[in-house]
Amino acid sequence: MCGLAGVVAAETARLERPLASALLGDLNHRGPDDRGWLTLRDGAPETGRAVKGDLSGEVVIVHTRLAIIDLTEGGRQPMASPDGRYWIAYNGEVYNYVELRAELERLGHVFRSSSDTEVLLAAYSEWGNAALSKLVGMFAFVIVDTVERRLILARDFFGMKPLYYSLAGLRLSFASEPRPLLRLPWVGRNADPRLVYDYLRFGLTDHTPGTLFRDIRQIPPAHVGVATLDRPTDLVLQRYWRPGVDTTDFGFEEAADRLRDLFVENVRIHMRSDARLGAALSGGIDSSSIVTAMRHVGGRGLDLQTFSHIADDRALNEERWIDDVAARAAAVKHKVQPTAADLVADLDRLVEVQGEPFWNTTMYAQHRVFRLAHDTGFKVLLDGQGADELLGGYRSFLAARLASLVRQGRLGEGLRFVGRSRSLPAAPLRGTVLPAVGLLAPTAVQRPLRRLAGRELMPRWLDAGWFRDRGVQPRQPWRTPTSNVLRDQLHQALTETSLPMLLRFEDRNSMSFSIESRLPFLTPQLADFVLSLPEQYILDAHGLSKAVFRRAMRGLVPDVVLDRRDKIGFATPEQGWLTSLGPWAADVLTSDGAIDVAPLSRDRLLEAWEAVRARRRDLDPRIWRSVNLVRWATVFDVKF
Numbered sequence: 001m002c003g004l005a006g007v008v009a010a011e012t013a014r015l016e017r018p019l020a021s022a023l024l025g026d027l028n029h030r031g032p033d034d035r036g037w038l039t040l041r042d043g044a045p046e047t048g049r050a051v052k053g054d055l056s057g058e059v060v061i062v063h064t065r066l067a068i069i070d071l072t073e074g075g076r077q078p079m080a081s082p083d084g085r086y087w088i089a090y091n092g093e094v095y096n097y098v099e100l101r102a103e104l105e106r107l108g109h110v111f112r113s114s115s116d117t118e119v120l121l122a123a124y125s126e127w128g129n130a131a132l133s134k135l136v137g138m139f140a141f142v143i144v145d146t147v148e149r150r151l152i153l154a155r156d157f158f159g160m161k162p163l164y165y166s167l168a169g170l171r172l173s174f175a176s177e178p179r180p181l182l183r184l185p186w187v188g189r190n191a192d193p194r195l196v197y198d199y200l201r202f203g204l205t206d207h208t209p210g211t212l213f214r215d216i217r218q219i220p221p222a223h224v225g226v227a228t229l230d231r232p233t234d235l236v237l238q239r240y241w242r243p244g245v246d247t248t249d250f251g252f253e254e255a256a257d258r259l260r261d262l263f264v265e266n267v268r269i270h271m272r273s274d275a276r277l278g279a280a281l282s283g284g285i286d287s288s289s290i291v292t293a294m295r296h297v298g299g300r301g302l303d304l305q306t307f308s309h310i311a312d313d314r315a316l317n318e319e320r321w322i323d324d325v326a327a328r329a330a331a332v333k334h335k336v337q338p339t340a341a342d343l344v345a346d347l348d349r350l351v352e353v354q355g356e357p358f359w360n361t362t363m364y365a366q367h368r369v370f371r372l373a374h375d376t377g378f379k380v381l382l383d384g385q386g387a388d389e390l391l392g393g394y395r396s397f398l399a400a401r402l403a404s405l406v407r408q409g410r411l412g413e414g415l416r417f418v419g420r421s422r423s424l425p426a427a428p429l430r431g432t433v434l435p436a437v438g439l440l441a442p443t444a445v446q447r448p449l450r451r452l453a454g455r456e457l458m459p460r461w462l463d464a465g466w467f468r469d470r471g472v473q474p475r476q477p478w479r480t481p482t483s484n485v486l487r488d489q490l491h492q493a494l495t496e497t498s499l500p501m502l503l504r505f506e507d508r509n510s511m512s513f514s515i516e517s518r519l520p521f522l523t524p525q526l527a528d529f530v531l532s533l534p535e536q537y538i539l540d541a542h543g544l545s546k547a548v549f550r551r552a553m554r555g556l557v558p559d560v561v562l563d564r565r566d567k568i569g570f571a572t573p574e575q576g577w578l579t580s581l582g583p584w585a586a587d588v589l590t591s592d593g594a595i596d597v598a599p600l601s602r603d604r605l606l607e608a609w610e611a612v613r614a615r616r617r618d619l620d621p622r623i624w625r626s627v628n629l630v631r632w633a634t635v636f637d638v639k640f
Contacts, residue, residue, distance in 0.1 A: 387549075
């Protein structure tokens with residue numbers, strides 16, 4: 001893992017020494033093991049480690065390195081190809097670098113190091129953009145082609161690693177996080193009204209190439225961008241992969257066997273590391289499968305250690321399952337149990353780390369798990385992110401499955417599905433049927449349905465005039481599904497509504513502690529296979545999620561975990577926490593910073609907050625989102 005930032009200008013890009021040093025400082029947590037820089041002036045490259053003067057040229061790139069594979073100076077970046085044509089600054093890991101290296105050696109390539117960076121650079125020099133489809137890993141990289149005078153920006157299949165850019169100031173500027181870009185004097189701090197609306201109303205971020213900063217965008221997942229050094233702001237984006245849409249006719253048992261093989265192989269190659277490697281363990285099916293598969297792959301000699309969050313609310317506490325899995329895998333356990341006071345003490349730091357607002361305090365539980373791993377001396381963790389989006393792990397997918405059955409004319413099955421799924425924890429009848437009606441309803445009748453349900457597109461706690469003056473029309477930011485509603489919803493969760501922002505949370509939380517978080521569920525091969533399966537393999541006739549994966553893991557994961565019917569994850573007791581933090585939240589909503597956040601109707605928010613404190617109503621997600629937006633705007637000096 002690493003951090004990178006840079007500027008390309010048609011004339012001359014200049015980073016004065018204090019600014020260049022500040023950019024490296026902003027990226028240090030992403031790569032504390034080494035630093036480097038590259039400038040290209042009239043086609044001639046110059047590199048160095050320490051910044052001793054101003055950096056200027058057509059291209060200026062700075063890089064910080066977190067050494068995971070090849071801990072020697074052989075992995076130093078920016079790195080040049082042997083012929084000097086290509087230079088790369090890279091953030092990520094290519095897990096199949098061993099196999100790719102062997103293939104490239106047969107084609108005549110000679111390697112000077114054992115790093116995956118050198119393999120990636122050789123793969124690009126051999127195959128160009130076609131190399132991307134050969135990779136198994138997570139990556140965001142910048143390549144300078146000094147012969148064709150091009151800059152190539154690429155991001156991995158799912159967007160596990162970030163790559164932001166700005167076209168402000170007649171320059172192409174890029175970085176691993178927003179903060180370095182905000183240091184550049186030509187990049188503004190104005191908020192994007194459309195994305196502010198999507199966040200406040202729906203809790204969505206990262207679902208478009210834009211960000212809540214109007215001048216900052218991100219290379220979308222599974223995209224490569226190309227610009228010439230002479231016209232760097234003419235950036236052309238191309239998609240190189242889409243999640244699979246093909247279907248298969250595997251029988252259930254055959255599909256489970258195939259899925260087990262794919263998953264275990266993913267875990268095997270994700271364990272390649274020259275640094276200490278552990279696992280995040282929540283006690284759910286996904287992380288438990290990773291931990292037990294690590295023991296299965298690594299054998300008795302593997303030093304397996306796990307890191308877990310323990311909720312201080314009995315209803316959310318998964319410690320008994322954590323202990324069962326750790327015992328099965330013969331793992332050393334590490335646990336952390338944060339409190340509401342801890343959240344208040346750390347919140348501004350968490351807002352700064354994330355760079356954009358986040359939807360709830362679950363992100364803090366994850367933050368503390370990575371801090372625990374860092375304090376224990378680990379640099380790599382495997383985590384189960386992505387499994388819920390692939391395998392229907394959220395309760396909201398029950399409505400999608402019901403909608404599929406109805407739209408396909410299978411009404412009897414739909415009625416039986418509703419009856420059986422009602423026995424699942426936290427799956428009330430109205431929580432399945434009403435959302436299914438919303439998915440099936442024509443667009444023309446969705447507005448009155450929302451009004452009846454109290455879910456208006458422009459509720460009173462938002463300042464409708466502020467949004468209207470900026471051309472923001474109230475709308476839901478997702479598409480109407482086809483007849484295979486569940487499959488469509490899985491695709492949207494993977495690419496738009498859920499996973500992209502969860503991956504941002506994961507990257508910032510892990511990298512803030514210089515930890516590489518690896519996600520074995522997220523490879524194109526596994527995703528394409530799962531998405532090709534019949535919907536009933538994902539959610540069975542009783543509404544049980546991950547049906548085929550539960551079967552695949554039988555015998556590896558303890559039955560007591562595979563038979564779980566609830567869904568918790570790294571959940572925090574948000575209602576209790578924020579209720580106990582009444583004075584603090586009220587101070588945020590009445591602060592001078594809140595006055596400047598014009599999209600919010602503060603009076604109505606304060607009324608809602610007082611109702612929560614008095615226990616006249618449950619905690620509304622809008623309160624947390626509003627508090628978080630105010631703190632974000634204050635920390636980053638955002639203009640509205």
